[in-house]
Amino acid sequence: MADLEDLTARMREFTEAREWGRFHDVKSLTLALTGEVGEVAELVQWLPADAVLEGDLQARFGDELADVLLYLVRLADVAGVNLVAAGLAKLQRNEDRFPISVYRSIAPEHP
Known part of the structure; x- marks a missing residue:
């Protein structure tokens, strides 16, 4: 299991084999x-x-x-979110929002 897709598939198989899918809605997984x-x-x-x-x-x-x-991983699968794509997009937004020239060694303040 080398990547997130493999882990997602393995979690899906684990859940389906136990018939736990009915318990794995977005709200319940978020709370868990x-x-x-x-x-x-x-x-x-x-x-x-x-x-x-x-x-x-x-x-x-x-x-x-x-x-x-x-x-x-299970929550993202149920919600239809590609974690790698979402993570890379978020990282790019953060790189744009917090440029090194301004934020090196400075903790950003949240509005």
């Missing part, structure tokens, strides 16, 4: 994704900002990030 992001945050919320993730915490962090990725 949000919960998984919360679990990532929970692992690091009381750690110092410069803490290094090691051992069991590193493995748990990886598992939670994988859950986020899998729900995101």
Whole structure:
């Protein structure tokens, strides 16, 4: 499984084999994704900002990030969003919006 298309197909097959598609609407997947992001945050919320993730915490962090990725991939599939195309387009908009000459080492303020 080398790319996002393979992962998307594998998630679709996983879901279909278990007949879970009826549970995978955009709202439900968005809420599940949000919960998984919360679990990532929970692992690091009381750690110092410069803490290094090691051992069991590193493995748990990886598992939670994988859950986020899998729900995101499934959500995009159900919603008909090409994540690679959307990500590249968004990155280009951000590059245009935040030119290096203006924003190097400066955190942008949000209006």
